[in-house]
Amino acid sequence: MDQVIQAAGCVLWRPAPSGRGIEIALVHRPKYDDWSHPKGKLKRGETPEECALREVREETGQSCVLGPRLPTAHYLANGRPKEVTYWSARALGGTFTPSREVDRLTWLAPGQARARLTQARDRDLLDTFRASRSSQ
Template identity: 75%
Template sequence: MSGTPILAAGCVLWRPAVSGHGIEIALVHRPKWDDWSHPKGKRKRGETAEACAMREVLEETGRRCELGTRLPTAHYTVDGRPKEVAYWSARALDGGFVPTREIDALVWLPPSAARHRLTQPRDRELLDTALSTTHP
């Protein structure tokens, strides 16, 4: 049994809305958990939280991103181990989504619809914080 936290990082990924009004939020679907969440993942040894967040966004959404405001770190437990996920608001850049076994779907939604789709309450709180600090 280890009390050492699992370190991870991710982003609330956004882009200007295709309609030209407001922004859209990227959510990923993980079939293993059958949930909708922000792109995130575990840090590799020696990797900074920033580098991890950008790598995970690229791996899970196919998009490069530009990190913006640092958001609150999420703290929760997974299988009895503490987990800490560092988050940023991030603007999506170029790239394209390709489904994988880990992430089988990506959606871009207006913030209110994204908030509704998110599975975990902590992810909804994170979205609310990101929206209050994101200025496209």
């Protein structure tokens, strides 16, 4: 049995500049030509929480504070099982710098973000995030 790839990420949000509602951060990965939530593999000795915070910083330039835990995604990546632990995270500010791994960052209203996400599992995650916010 293959070792499960451990990763972590966030549904990163901020209050909308208009003062009405929120915006969701999505990153574009040129290697896969997809739009997703910021996430990445755990480094040796790193906790999932530390990984999620680091990946958000690396991929979006934003510092953030973790909020409620969201469902863990389980899927195959290049034929290997992968498990991604997610949190809701509020962006605290920062500056995006494009890289080879992530070349674009966009902030969208939740409905627009849902339409832009490439993977169904990322849309499901956003739906869960939205439902958890409306029940608070």
